[in-house]
């Protein structure tokens with residue numbers, strides 16, 4: 001018990017979170033009593049298959065969607081549910097969301113510079129140019145391409161823009177919703193390495209949500225497994241990958257196992 | 267016992283377009299009945315166009331010119347990544363089978379048998395449904411069942427499980443393996459996902475800039491990759507072995523489909539390059555039975 005007294009309070013605390021969507025056929029429970037804690041500087045990876053409730057989770061934690069029950073706290077403060085409160089508490093300055101499909105989320109008619117400038121305008125901040133240059137240098141996005149539009153960029157460069165756009169408001173927590181899905185292996189490696197470097201350099205905390213077990217294992221310190229809206233098991237990455245207990249977790253990890261021992265020293 | 271004839275083979279296949287792009291550059295391969303040949307490689311390598319050429323789809327693709335020799339069985343079918351685009355939203359499942367069974371000269375399987383085979387319900391309630399009422403995995407199974415109605419000897423599958431999650435993906439992969447065994451089908455399976463190739467393939471061809479640069483049995487390829495590009499893919503793939511170290515990135519990018527042929531197309535990115543590589547394109551050589559690679563370094567190390 002003594003050790004608990006000394007542990008710092010979590011940066012992200014999700015308590016008894018539930019979400020029921022109203023549908024013509026009655027309520028659909030997308031999340032059911034989920035509790036998760038993430039400490040500063042750590043990466044928590046939530047693994048789930050489609051329909052498990054991952055996107056609902058990302059939306060609630062980022063303040064886009066209100067839960068039906070339970071609470072999300074960031075640095076002890078509860079996530080507000082109304083747009084007015086979100087603005088007043090400047091929640092978006094603390095928590096930012098990085099999606100997978102950047103072609104769908106970046107405005108196709110705006111230049112990259114304009115897309116990066118938008119959050120700064122919303123915040124009423126000055127110094128746009130120097131902040132934009134700093135953040136694109138951090139994510140290794142070439143300055144010469146600031147005048148491009150999203151459609152003219154490769155998937156890897158677009159993903160760098162998405163990360164830059166999240167970082168420009170200097171958040172402490174990034175929610176990464178399938179951050180490398182649909183990228184090729186060699187491009188994916190560059191983004192994964194970038195995420196690791198940024199976490200260290202900027203002292204970020206990550207809440208990663210993905211169906212990709214290799215990616216979760218690579219990035220995370222703690223792992224939870226989401227099944228039909230419930231976290232059926234969570235623990236350190238080592239524990240989950242060496243001795244998962246829950247039958248669904250075991251099945252999921254088993255299905256993922258490799259048939260051949262891939263060359264390690266190549 | 268003599269090896270059976272390949273279900274599909276090709277020799278020195280090229281694909282060109284009038285704008286000067288040359289996305290497939292001299293591919294030769296064989297796919298045997300009852301086996302899965304996986305084509306792996308990153309986007310832009312030419313995998314999909316090679317498949318389309320082997321299937322004979324060029325007449326539907328404006329400007330696409332195919333050269334080389336293609337042989338094997340005439341009975342071919344193809345399944346895709348997105349069944350939603352393949353299935354007709356206005357037509358019931360039953361309606362789809364009626365259309366497809368009409369295409370088969372002497373249909374020997376009924377809709378009920380096909381549905382049962384792919385693990386879908388055979389009842390009217392199901393077969394009267396429209397595609398959008400089915401899950402992604404069910405739509406993929408319907409597409410597989412429809413392709414079987416054509417009684418193919420070769421099945422082309424382009425990223426056919428990419429959109430499916432782990433558990434569903436695994437069941438579809440098992441179904442495809444079953445097809446190979448039960449119908450003696452040769453499957454040519456395109457994927458950029460190394461995991462999928464690991465769990466499904468008997469043979470793997472690694473494509474880079476329009477060419478197959480390494481071709482081995484799946485077991486050999488995964489345990490003893492030879493070509494520096496294949497090795498680079500493994501090194502940059504996250505896995506348990508990388509837990510506490512950065513992934514080793516492959517620098518640079520693949521040359522575009524209109525690049526000039528010269529030396530090895532991997533030269534700029536290759537950690538093992540030698541002087542000869544810049545001038546001379548390495549040819550594809552069979553080093554031992556079922557082990558082919560195109561790399562000067564490998565030739566030198568092995569005395570070729």
Ligand SMILES: Nc1ncnc2c1ncn2[C@@H]1O[C@H](COP(=O)(O)OP(=O)(O)O)[C@@H](O)[C@H]1O
Nearest residue numbers: 021023028030049050051052053054055056057
């Ligand atoms: N706006 C909505 N209305 C009704 N049902 C929804 C809505 N959004 C999501 N759902 C349902 O909630 C469940 C969980 O959805 P989601 O959070 O999108 O999961 P995932 O991202 O893991 O696919 C799914 O069954 C989905 O169909």
Ligand code: SF4
Nearest residue numbers: 530536543561562563
């Ligand atoms: S031929 Fe040379 S440059 Fe090409 S892959 Fe082999 S070693 Fe590298």
Ligand SMILES: [Mg+2]
Nearest residue numbers: 050051054055
């Ligand atoms: Mg989702």
